[in-house]
Amino acid sequence: MIRRGVASRDIHDSEGDGSYDGPFAGRVSERFLERELTRVAMHAQSLCVPLATRLARAPRVLDVGCGTGGTTVALALSDLRPDEVVGIDASADAIDAAAVRAAGHGVVDGRTADGASLRFQHVEAGRPLPFPDGHFDLVTCVSVLEFIGTPSAREAFIAEMLRVTRRGGHVYLATPSPLRLREYHSRRTLGDWRRTRGYPWSSTPVALRRMFPGCAVESLAVERLRRHPRLRGIGWAAPVLAWATPWQRLLARKT
Template identity: 35%
Template sequence: MNDGFHRQPHAVLDLPSRGQKAEKIAMLTGIRRMSSPVSLLEVGTGSGGIAHYFAHLPGIKVDVDAVDVVDSRLLHDGYRFTRVDDVLLPFGDDSFDVVISNHVIEHVGDRAQQVSHLRELRRVLKPGGIVYLAVPNRWMLVEPHYRLRFLSWLPHRLRTPYLRLRGRGDYYDCEPLERRELEELAREAGLSYRNISVSGFRATLAIEGDKGPLARILHAMPDRVLSTLESAIPTHIYLLAHDEARLATRVGVRGAVVDVDL
């Protein structure tokens, strides 16, 4: 989007957290049960921690490509990296079994650019493949990039003035999404989708361990109860595919990831 400002990459360079994030993505995509070798693309490489994790995943060969608009990598080995200038991907159609877009779509620009991002993910995805997509929920209490409460709740025109008023920056360069908006974008891009935010929440607790009494209470709730709170979960997590049939083999009716061979 040509808005006169340079969008920041906002890369997370904390390698231990990237390892935990990669483990969650592995759980939610079921990559360990896929037929080896698996071709994987990570869009938005950041530190390289997630690409490195999958390139060295025990028990299965994962052939990893990664792209980003800047090179912020701390880990370089085991995968191929390509710098890109925009949402266009330098790969042929039907190239990858798994595509990861983890907290990327909110950085690519306006709605048109977000749709273009999703269309590119669909284009490079094999017909039987899966996209893992995560994006901050617009209605999260604390905006994660600038650490300001209610920043993304504001109308778009007020976000930059509020950011400046609080001394956190000159321009709000992110576009977090409501669940409805994200699903509309997926449909416009020709992608089927399933919301797996509840499964993502449970996976986070399993990987990160004790998160305090509130998290333990939420973890004890059945899926049908947690699903009513999806709009309040800070991160939307979706699996996307070319068609609904592919998702039906991977995700239960309430968005729970099921254990099936892929």
């Protein structure tokens, strides 16, 4: 399914007229394939461990823009010990692939071996999230925001994630840093500043924090640097070094 392109279309609001998100050519690299197939193990360490350290437990979890379900499955199997995990995506084909991935990790009839409920749902891009206010303890969003074309659409997208998060709950957001010469995905020089329709671009750290009004926001990129086996000796410099890392990782508590 990955070779057919279910994980290769990310931009859903450009009408397919950009060369980055144009018609799938029928090819994915072996490196891309391997990365997709190992996403559960990758996110189990890079995402679930720091979240479990911070939150201890999250009974109800929503993964927004779940793609083929790597993050969602990792969350369902994590030390967060969820009762309910829902993954949503704008690609119906990706949702089908996510169900296959979940089955490969022991999910039977929508339940993990520990009894957590896990399901995937197709939600069209730009639509309100089909969940009641304050339903989730944790909402995650990994590598989605940079594919939303306009600042106003990004603000509305994050506002929807906050709406479905309970008071005292958390939103975790991971998106590439724009403080690089080349845009992370398309490799366009200064692509984060030459904002062309059909291409991804990243919001600045200042703009991101402004999208979470009234929330307590911390950088988990800083925490990762402080815990890094080789860099923790200079953990005092982590707030500065985090600006140079490829990814922005924010955890916002809804107050």
